[in-house]
Amino acid sequence: xxxxxxxPELPLSRTHLILLSLVLGVVAGVSIRWLxxxxxxxxxxxxxxxxxxWVRALQMTLIPLIFAMITHGVASAVLSGRGxxxxxxxxxxxxxxxxxxxxxxxILTETVLHLWPIxxxxxxxxxxxxxxxxxxxxxxxxxxxxxxxNPIAAAAQGQIFPLVxxxxxxxxxxxxxxxxxGTEPAMMALLAQVSxxxxxxxxxxxxxxxxxxxxxxxGLGLSSGLAVxxxxxxxxxxxxxxxGMMIVLCYVAVLAARAYPLGRFAAAIAPAQAMGxxxxxxxxxxxVMIEVAIEKLxxxxxxxxxxxPMAVSVFRLGTVAHAVAAxxxxxxxxxxxxxxxxxxxxxxxxxxxxxxxxGLPGAAVIYAIYGPGIQLLGAPMAIMPLYVxxxxxxxxxxxxxxxTGNLTATTxxxxxxxxPKST
Numbered sequence: 001x002x003x004x005x006x007x008p009e010l011p012l013s014r015t016h017l018i019l020l021s022l023v024l025g026v027v028a029g030v031s032i033r034w035l036x037x038x039x040x041x042x043x044x045x046x047x048x049x050x051x052x053x054w055v056r057a058l059q060m061t062l063i064p065l066i067f068a069m070i071t072h073g074v075a076s077a078v079l080s081g082r083g084x085x086x087x088x089x090x091x092x093x094x095x096x097x098x099x100x101x102x103x104x105x106x107i108l109t110e111t112v113l114h115l116w117p118i119x120x121x122x123x124x125x126x127x128x129x130x131x132x133x134x135x136x137x138x139x140x141x142x143x144x145x146x147x148x149x150n151p152i153a154a155a156a157q158g159q160i161f162p163l164v165x166x167x168x169x170x171x172x173x174x175x176x177x178x179x180x181x182g183t184e185p186a187m188m189a190l191l192a193q194v195s196x197x198x199x200x201x202x203x204x205x206x207x208x209x210x211x212x213x214x215x216x217x218x219g220l221g222l223s224s225g226l227a228v229x230x231x232x233x234x235x236x237x238x239x240x241x242x243x244g245m246m247i248v249l250c251y252v253a254v255l256a257a258r259a260y261p262l263g264r265f266a267a268a269i270a271p272a273q274a275m276g277x278x279x280x281x282x283x284x285x286x287x288v289m290i291e292v293a294i295e296k297l298x299x300x301x302x303x304x305x306x307x308x309p310m311a312v313s314v315f316r317l318g319t320v321a322h323a324v325a326a327x328x329x330x331x332x333x334x335x336x337x338x339x340x341x342x343x344x345x346x347x348x349x350x351x352x353x354x355x356x357x358x359g360l361p362g363a364a365v366i367y368a369i370y371g372p373g374i375q376l377l378g379a380p381m382a383i384m385p386l387y388v389x390x391x392x393x394x395x396x397x398x399x400x401x402x403x404t405g406n407l408t409a410t411t412x413x414x415x416x417x418x419x420p421k422s423t
Contacts, residue, residue, distance in 0.1 A: 021210040022389040025217025026229055033222050044222060051215030055382045057205045065198035065368070067163055071171040072191040078175035079184065090307050090413050094315040097253075097409065098354070101317060102347035104249070105242040105324040110343075112238060113332045118231055120335030168352070213389050216382070231333045232390050238325035239394035243401040246321045250408040259415035260297065268296035269407045276403035277396040285403050286312050293407060299414045307410045314355045317405025318398035319369060323350045326366075327373035330383045338377055346373040366391065 032044050177185045205212075217228070255262045272292045275285040286308065293304045327346050331338055338346065349372035366388055374381055391398075 017210045021214040022217045022232075022386065025214040028214075029218040029222035032218075041222070044218065048215055048219040048222075051212055051219055052382075054205065054208065054212030055216065055385060057201075061198040061201050061205075061367075063163065064194055065202075067167050068191040068194040068198070071167040071174065072188055072195065075171040075174040075185070075188055075191075078172055089416055090310055090409070091314075093409055093412055093416070094311070095351075097317065097405070098315070098320050098351045099347075100249075101246055101320050102324055102350060104245065105321050106328070106343055106347060108242060108245060109238055109325045109328045112241070113234075113328060116234070118234060118329065118333045120332070209385070209388075213385055216385060217389075228386075231329060232386060235326060235329045235387065236390055236393050238329065239322040239391075240397050242321040242325050243318045243394070243397050246317055247401050247404050250317075250404045254408055254411055257412055257415050259411045265297070265411065268292055269404065272403050272407060273400045277400040282312055282316065282399055282402045282406065285399070289403060289406055289410075293410050297407070297411060297414075299410060303414055303417070304410060307413050308406060311406035311409055315406060315409060316354050316402045318401030320350055320354045321401060322394065322398050323354065323369045323373070326370045326387055327377065327379070330370075330374050330379035331377040333383070334379055336377055336379060342377055346376055349373040349376055 029044070032040055174185050174187050177187070179185060251262060251266065254260055254265050259265075269292055272285055272288045275288045276282060289312075290304055290308050293299045293308060294301055324347065327350065328338065350369060353369035353372055366384055370384055370387065371381060374383070
């Protein structure tokens with residue numbers, strides 16, 4: 001299902017405007033807090049409801065968008081399965097790498113957040129006046145919550161992760177429905193239309209994104225002072241750290257597997273990395289990745305023609321790496337200390353969201369990938385518009401990591417099926 005082929009969800013000028021709105025909002029909130037004038041403070045608090053309304057307008061699309069997206073994506077994957085050993089090897093390698101990525105990035109992020117902790121009340125304003133996070137349920141309760149006894153109730157209560165699990169099962173079931181003349185089941189067309197409709201609403205809401213971001217940031221600055229700046233600064237730093245670590249590990253994997261001489265591999269993929277960093281789009285970098293894999297790495301066209309498109313669709317290394325940081329930063333910023341089981345489930349949610357978010361423009365990707373993990377940990381979903389505002393800063397490194405991961409995976413699949421390249 002191609003929901004959109006355009007890269008950024010916002011024109012570049014509007015992206016800059018949103019980032020400026022974020023900065024101005026924090027400055028305005030901190031200034032009002034510092035002046036401590038009752039009339040000014042009460043006026044500011046009165047207009048902050050506009051920011052919450054904007055957030056709710058975005059959030060109302062989240063449940064139907066994620067359900068339709070992941071159900072259609074799973075059904076499409078089952079229906080289009082081909083390539084036997086090649087596709088099995090490719091998907092298995094993708095999943096293994098993503099699991100390793102989640103584990104390593106979780107360790108790095110948790111270590112950093114314990115060495116340099118975020119103030120535990122930095123995002124209290126985003127909790128909408130709610131009380132402190134509820135106590136973490138026991139192991140049995142968390143395991144039972146994975147499978148929803150009532151998917152409709154789970155959706156109504158905003159329980160995204162159980163809904164994702166139901167969507168996976170529902171998508172597989174749709175793919176098994178009888179088909180006439182080789183056409184897709186009618187349910188898939190309906191799901192595609194639901195996704196398109198939700199994205200249309202998102203586009204409408206994003207028209208006033210600068211105003212919404214300004215009001216949210218002003219509220220945070222008013223209630224938390226400069227703590228919100230620390231949260232977003234840590235987020236950006238961890239995005240760069242996690243994705244940079246995965247680039248290094250890609251080179252290590254190629255070297256350890258003896259898949260290709262390391263120096264030649266690094267030199268060969270450099271043009272694709274530059275394209276990824278410059279365009280901030282793995283989709284736009286696909287032609288360059290294909291050319292690099294065939295012409296410079298010497299991988300067969302048949303293998304490249306299957307693995308690269310699959311990688312672009314379901315294997316986004318940079319997205320998975322930095323999404324772990326996004327989820328954990330949001331939790332720590334409201335005083336939540338995830339349990340080991342919660343870390344495992346949040347990592348699984350990130351992987352499933354990354355796979356199901358293929359083809360979505362940037363803002364929808366953020367909601368699809370961050371949302372289940374953030375909601376699972378009990379962190380405020382309203383932090384996601386702030387992530388949208390600053391994601392442009394680490395985006396070049398994130399995309400370069402994804403491009404590096406795609407070419408690394410292609411090289412490793414070639415190594416597994418055909419043996420090592422000669423030096």
